[in-house]
Amino acid sequence: MPYAIDLSHLHILACHSGLRDDALTREMLACDRCIEVHVSANDGRGDWHQVCQRPPWWWPLLQHINPKAVVFSEGNHRRKRTP
Numbered sequence: 050m051p052y053a054i055d056l057s058h059l060h061i062l063a064c065h066s067g068l069r070d071d072a073l074t075r076e077m078l079a080c081d082r083c084i085e086v087h088v089s090a091n092d093g094r095g096d097w098h099q100v101c102q103r104p105p106w107w108w109p110l111l112q113h114i115n116p117k118a119v120v121f122s123e124g125n126h127r128r129k130r131t132p
Contacts, residue, residue, distance in 0.1 A: 053085035056107045064093030079113045086114055089123040098123050
């Protein structure tokens with residue numbers, strides 16, 4: 050079954066659970082069933098759709114994305130970032 054992976058949501062889950070599995074994330078990104086990858090930044094507490102200002106923990110894993118997957122930023126470029 051085809052799927053989309055939202056790396057911002059994974060960051061929230063990692064922060065709440067205290068667990069992160071880079072190997073599983075890498076495998077999911079590389080899988081031929083991964084058809085979309087959504088990227089945006091957040092502080093780990095909610096899906097704020099911020100533009101990535103600094104590379105998040107998952108940034109190095111982007112090199113493994115299925116080449117046929119559509120990758121797009123969900124970062125809201127019109128919203129002013131608040132500290």
